[in-house]
Every structure is written in structure tokens, then in C-alpha cells.
Amino acid sequence: MDIDAFVTVNQPTWDRLEQLVRRRRSLDGAEVDELVELYQRVATHLSIVRSSSHDPLLVGRLSSLVARARSAVTGAHAPAWREFVRFWTVSFPVAAYRSWRWWLGATLASAAVAVAAGAWVAGSPEVQAVLGTPEEIRQLVEHDFADYYSENPAGSFAAHVWTNNAWVAAQCIAFSVLLGVPILYVLLMNALNVGVTGGLMAAAGKSDIFFGLIIPHGLLELTAVFLAAGAGLKLGWTAVDPGPRPRGQALAEQGRVIVSVAIGLVVVLLVSGLIEALVTPSPLPTWARIGIGVAAEAAFLGYVAYFGRRAVREGESGDVERAPDVVPAG
Template sequence: MNIQRWIARRETDWKRLDALLGQVEKKGIKSLKAEEIATLASLYRSVAADFARARTQQAGNLITQNLQSLTTRGYNQIYQGSRRQEWQAVKEFYRTGLPLLIQQTSGYIALATGIFLFGAAIAWWYAWQDPAFLPLIVPQELITKVRDKHELWMGSIVGIEPLASSGITVNNISVSFAAITGGMTAGLYTAYIMGYNGLSIGAIATLVGQNNLAYPFWAFVFPHGALELPAIFFAGGAGLLIARAILFPGKYRRLDALRFYGSKAVQLIFAIVPMLVIAGTIEGFFSPNPNVNDAIKYLVGIILFTLLVLYCSKKSKFTS
């Protein structure tokens, strides 16, 4: 190979790549037009090949070093830049996309919440009307502790906070995923999970209320429940989305409806899992802490729930 002739033929591309990289390094990838980005990628590939050829043909240290520098700079901007764009897309999804998705699916989330509250109301009604009802829902040892010893059970978490926190988180995520996948049963299993959890909470709340322990009980529940319960409702809403695709595909073919509504259900997981991880951490380390005043726990719960409502009601820049 005639080295000088090869250099003369390829040098224009090297200078062009150097100029594009210089612009990106100073002003960012967004400063390039679409065709310039395509040119940048094409030039990077050809210069990477030139670098390999320069090494094998012993084109000289200076040329080889310059091509190595161009190749390295090109790699950093193209591949690391794409990672930055991916992270930017993630940030944008959490900033505007997720609140918009929650608003779009709010009807399904509200229906799941309604099923939960209906179960809680049934438990409250029957627990006051029939003393034999509570043992059907609440474990007997818990009833004995509250009714006979006049104590709550949260103290058992103290001392094993990391283990309790991880166990709580895993259990809640399992319940949520069961509620989501329950949509494949035309929503029957999703409705069962929401209703049964409502029954459980309603029965326990009635038990502690009957024994004048409601204030400390809700002080324990509020901090983590402000995120945990909405996350469960989101999961129920996701399951009902899938059920909608199966039962009422509308203008779509059923398979297309499953893809459309299923994608929305999957996206809700990006809200559910972080919320449950935070809630599990709070429930393990903060909620049962006897050194934290109950009023502070109520305040933390109210603040977290308020922030969640504000986040979910954010207006997207794409909406009026």
C-alpha cells in the first residue's frame, strides 16, 4: 500500500470527523442535524477501520496516534452519548411520562381502589355485627394480643429491621405482580386480591378500633401505607387493564389490545416497584420505631401522600 497516497485520500474524512467531534464535545450531540449525526456514525466506522489498517501497515507513529485519538473520541461520543440519551429518556419518563400514564389509567386504578375499599367496608360492617367474623380473617394470635393483652404486634420488627424490610418488600412486590398477572383471568384474580386485601385491612382496623388502639395502629400504617397502598392500587389497575384487553378489546383485535393495554400495565411497574421498595424500607426501619413520636409518623405519612398526589397530577408539557 502506498502510505502517502492512502493518507491523502483519507485525510479529508479524518478532518471532517475531527470537526464534528469538536462540535459535539463543545455543544453536545443536539447541536448536530440529523444528517450530521448519520455522517458522524459513518465516519467513525471508516476511521476505526483506518486505524486498524494504519497499525497493520505501519503507517507511522504520528498517523497511528492521531487515528487512535479520533477513534477513542468517536467511541466516547457515539456510545457513551447514547447511554446518556437513554438515561435522559428514563428521566423524562419519570418526570412527565409516568404521571401522564397514571392519569390515563386512573379509571382502572380507581376501580381497583373501589374493590379494595368495598372489601374493607364489608369487613368493618360484619366485624361490628358478628364477633365470630374476625377469626375468619385475622389470625387468632393477633386477636389474642390485641384483645386480651391490649398490645399491637409491630414491636416484633424492632431489632430485625433489615430482614423485616426486605421480607416486607418482597412480599408486597409478589402481591402486586399477582394482581397484575391476575388480569389474564379476565380480572377475576385481580379483583380477588384487591377484595381480600381490603377485607384484611378492614378487619384488622376494626379490631384495633374496638380495643382503643386505632391511634398507634394508624401511626404505624401511615408512613409506609402512604406509598404501599397506592402501589397496590396501581397494580390492581394494571391487572384490570389487561382484563379490559381480554373482555373489551374494542376496535382492536384481542391480541393487539393485549399488546396495547399490556404495555401500559408493564409501564406502571416502573411506579409500583420503586414505591414498594421505599415503603418497605420505611415499614422496616421507621414505622415501628418506638423512639419516633406517633404525631411525627402521621406527619410523614401525610407529607409522602401529598407529594405522591402532586406527582401523579403533574401536567405533561404535551397536554393543555
């Protein structure tokens, strides 16, 4: 397509739409009909330009014009509470649901590494000797591991845990811009840390304490980290294989989807942090603490499965609603 000729032919249409958008509050009936018609026509022009041209200025100009025209046609945005409800019933769960294969893969791979590392450490006194002196290991398994959950006030501890876990999740999301490769390192270090600690506790005959303190908050916490990693890996893979869409468009859409994941995980990690601060070190029986953790995990997975599957059936993708550069053509 000759883009210069295309611009020359359609420039009057774009200018007229621009005029109508500026005067949207004083349009008569015929002009409103013209606004709707031109909005649909220019939205189609935008689609053509995006698929045929690499001119970012032209794409940006038409994107802005179509977005403003859409706002004029559709009127005011929905109330904030509707946007809030939509995020938690559509945007976040469908983004998580659509990437379930990626975070399931991250979960299984991390679990395999953690179990292998734990078994190796637990069964090898030589490895244990490399990890620390007998006094250091004894301090860890008899005091430090359990004391970690109760040595600080619950409020400040919850804030610390939330910040730390949010940072790990943020790393997984941020590293997606590097094709997701560093995410594998983050997952590896996290799995080795859990596995080594578990192995040392098992070698000392304290597996019950380890799992009794890890499971209540760890199920939801690690699920959040794996979801962040899965979404980041999916975005990284999109750069390699964008599918039938242009690579720039695919990356933009998946990038906006990952924003939904990042925002949603802030709350998920807050919940896991509260469990870690209030439930894990509590005097409740071990079965009760584990039960709370399992219930929280089941609730989250059920939430993602129910709302995510429903949103997929409705054709939702998790893309940020009303994104200015993705406007449907009429």
C-alpha cells in the same frame, strides 16, 4: 386485500430497503435519501398488513425491517440517562395517569370492603369468637400487631416488606392475562385482612394504635397495590373491548404500558417499605409519623398528576418507547 399480490408487488421494495440497511455505514447522499423514502413507504406497508392480514410471519418480518430501518435513519439511541429521565417524567406517570379511573375504582371498592368488614368484626362478639380465642385475639391486639413493625432489624424488615408488597403488585399485573378476574380476589383478600385486623383493634379500644401504625406507610403502599390492580384490570378489559384498534394491537400496546407500571412500582414500593421499616416503628410522635406518610402519598399523587397530565397533552400513551413492532408511518 389480496395479500399474496400485495407481497409480490412490494417484495422488491422490501429487498432494496434490506440492502440499504445492511450498507447503512457506506451509503452516499442519494442512497441515504432513498433509505428514508423506502423506510416511510415500508412503514406504511406494515400498517396496511397489520390491519388487513393475520399472517404473523409477514407482520413480524416487516416489523423487524422497519425497526432496523428506523434505527438506521434516526441514528444511535439517546444516552441511557435520557432514557432514565424519560421513564420517570413520561412513561411511568402517563401510564399511571391514564389508568386513574381503574385504580381509583379499586381503591374505593377495597376501602368499602375494609370498612364494612371492620365494622362487622368490631360490633359482633360472635364474629370475633369465630376468628380466634380470646387469648389469641388479646395477643394480637396487645402485642403481635405493634411488635410486627419492630421485632426485626430495619434493613431486613424493609427488604421483607418490599418483597412481599412487590409480590402482591406482581400478582395483580400477572393476573391481567386472565381478563383481570383473579385481581378482584387479590383485592378482596387484602381488604378483608385490613378490615378484620382493624375491627379487632377497634373492639379492644386500640384504634389509635392501628391507624397510627398503618397510615404512615399504608397510604403509599396500598396506592401502589391499587395502581397495579387498576392497570391489570384495564389490560384485562382491553381483551374484552379493544376499542377501534385491532384486538392484538390494543393488547400489545397496553401490555407494554403495564411494563412501565411494573417497573415504576418497584421504586414506589421500595419507598413505602423504607417508611414502614424506619418511620412506622420509630419513636416519633404519632402525628409526625402520619404526617410523613401523608406527605409521601401527596408527593406521589402530585407527581403522577403533574407529569402524567403533561404527557397526555403531548400525546404520550405510556407505550414502551421504540417498541420494535410499533413504528410510525411517515
